[in-house]
Amino acid sequence: MDNIAIVWFRNDLRLHDNEMLCEAIKKATSIIPVYVFDERLFWGKTSFGFEKISNFRTKFIIESVLDLQKNIRDKGGDLIIRIGKPEDEVFEIAKQTKSSFVYCNRERTEQEVFVQDRLEHNLWTLGQELRFARGKMLYYTADLPFPISQVPDIFTNYRKEVENIVPLRDALSAPQSIPFPITELDRGEVPTLKTFGKNDVTSCHLENSKFKGGETEAKNQLNYYLWESHLIDTYKETRNDLMGWDFSSKLSAWLSSGCLSPKYVIAEKNRYEKEVTKNESTYWLYFEILWRDFFRLMGKKYGNKIFKLNGIRNVEPANNTDVELFSKWASGNTGIPFIDANMRQLNDTGFMSNRGRQNVASFLVKDLKMNWIMGAEYFESLLIDYDPCSNYGNWNYIAGVGADPKEDRYFNVMSQAKRYDANGEFIKYWIPALE
Numbered sequence: 001m002d003n004i005a006i007v008w009f010r011n012d013l014r015l016h017d018n019e020m021l022c023e024a025i026k027k028a029t030s031i032i033p034v035y036v037f038d039e040r041l042f043w044g045k046t047s048f049g050f051e052k053i054s055n056f057r058t059k060f061i062i063e064s065v066l067d068l069q070k071n072i073r074d075k076g077g078d079l080i081i082r083i084g085k086p087e088d089e090v091f092e093i094a095k096q097t098k099s100s101f102v103y104c105n106r107e108r109t110e111q112e113v114f115v116q117d118r119l120e121h122n123l124w125t126l127g128q129e130l131r132f133a134r135g136k137m138l139y140y141t142a143d144l145p146f147p148i149s150q151v152p153d154i155f156t157n158y159r160k161e162v163e164n165i166v167p168l169r170d171a172l173s174a175p176q177s178i179p180f181p182i183t184e185l186d187r188g189e190v191p192t193l194k195t196f197g198k199n200d201v202t203s204c205h206l207e208n209s210k211f212k213g214g215e216t217e218a219k220n221q222l223n224y225y226l227w228e229s230h231l232i233d234t235y236k237e238t239r240n241d242l243m244g245w246d247f248s249s250k251l252s253a254w255l256s257s258g259c260l261s262p263k264y265v266i267a268e269k270n271r272y273e274k275e276v277t278k279n280e281s282t283y284w285l286y287f288e289i290l291w292r293d294f295f296r297l298m299g300k301k302y303g304n305k306i307f308k309l310n311g312i313r314n315v316e317p318a319n320n321t322d323v324e325l326f327s328k329w330a331s332g333n334t335g336i337p338f339i340d341a342n343m344r345q346l347n348d349t350g351f352m353s354n355r356g357r358q359n360v361a362s363f364l365v366k367d368l369k370m371n372w373i374m375g376a377e378y379f380e381s382l383l384i385d386y387d388p389c390s391n392y393g394n395w396n397y398i399a400g401v402g403a404d405p406k407e408d409r410y411f412n413v414m415s416q417a418k419r420y421d422a423n424g425e426f427i428k429y430w431i432p433a434l435e
């Protein structure tokens with residue numbers, strides 16, 4: 001008898017190192033891969049009324065799903081597409097196909113947990129199980145030398161207890177083939193930006209053309225950054241730059257959507273160190289990806305606190321919600337060129353450098369004394385690489401409500417601009433009137 005497993009793709013839009021897919025193939029005779037465009041995200045608003053997902057990220061996700069569909073078809077399978085609520089859509093497919101169980105990657109943040117819990121309850125009514133797999137982090141929680149409740153709140157302490165101690169697991173290979181059942185199931189169609197009432201991306205900066213969604217493009221960028229250009233050799237020196245494509249890895253959007261596995265990135269970095277060069281810069285890529293794991297662990301340890309004004313430290317930050325002042329910041333019209341240039345880059349491309357993010361966030365909270373959640377939600381809406389733990393974790397940090405050992409961290413915008421944009425190249429690019 002055909003033993004069907006549904007594989008529900010979420011923020012894991014890849015075939016390589018995909019634990020849930022490998023598990024499902026081991027346990028079932030055929031697989032139904034599914035992706036659901038969640039109507040609450042693609043049509044939804046944040047609590048301050050911003051679009052939950054801008055056209056930049058929507059486009060990136062659509063491209064990623066199309067690439068996933070092609071890659072699955074190349075392996076003999078197919079990807080079922082739905083628009084709606086995953087807990088209803090996946091449930092309906094399970095009912096219709098009389099599947100045996102459903103696999104997904106376990107998420108840990110409020111909205112994502114809500115959806116997976118509802119689906120699990122729905123499946124119970126069919127006598128089916130929702131089986132969880134892992135795949136977000138570089139390290140498995142089970143391999144860490146401390147329980148989640150004891151994860152050090154200070155990054156350096158966390159890093160010292162992990163690096164060179166916890167063994168890195170191998171990234172799993174993509175399956176050879178994906179057996180698909182004979183079924184009448186409607187395959188569905190991948191939507192377009194228009195489906196969600198979103199505008200096409202019309203700006204044509206470097207970031208607009210280079211951030212193309214999908215596992216194929218993800219591997220191309222990793223390949224470019226390491227093996228083709230050797231840019232990784234100087235990463236530590238360039239990573240705080242602002243202009244162009246090459247100063248940092250630009251892997252974030254592919255990591256956030258799961259087109260790329262962090263284990264695979266670090267395995268490639270390790271291979272590069274063996275075969276080409278090993279130096280402080282090559283190490284530093286690992287160091288930054290550890291930050292990503294760290295914020296995910298903070299999210300696990302503190303749960304919803306990372307989304308609350310008082311954060312994980314329960315302190316009282318600034319709380320101005322003046323809409324006019326906020327929209328000057330958001331639209332890049334504060335009159336402070338370094339802030340405005342960065343915000344205009346975000347508004348036009350969905351991307352901003354790490355240095356830029358730190359400065360505009362600090363300016364909003366520490367100089368304008370605004371409620372940091374407004375800024376975090378604005379980033380959530382626009383960032384092409386939005387990830388709940390990385391975004392809210394970093395905002396917690398800068399707002400002084402997070403895991404930061406340094407009390408009152410402050411970025412002096414003027415001196416930062418002088419240091420990182422000494423000849424004003426970045427400012428002039430984004431605000432040509434200042435030429």
Ligand SMILES: Cc1cc2nc3c(=O)[nH]c(=O)nc-3n(C[C@H](O)[C@H](O)[C@H](O)COP(=O)(O)OP(=O)(O)OC[C@H]3O[C@@H](n4cnc5c(N)ncnc54)[C@H](O)[C@@H]3O)c2cc1C
Pocket residue numbers: 239248249250251252253255256285288289291292295352353354355357358361379383385386387388390391392394395398
């Ligand atoms: C206020 C604020 C909000 C942020 N929001 C997000 C977000 O929603 N999603 C996101 O992926 N990153 C976020 N970051 C972290 C960081 O700015 C981006 O990961 C980075 O700029 C992406 O560019 P890159 O891939 O070239 O990074 P690289 O410098 O090449 O770093 C390599 C990878 O390490 C990880 N990384 C690097 N720095 C951080 C960091 N501080 N925190 C967590 N992971 C890190 C990313 O996955 C990144 O792709 C935020 C930072 C700040 C200050």
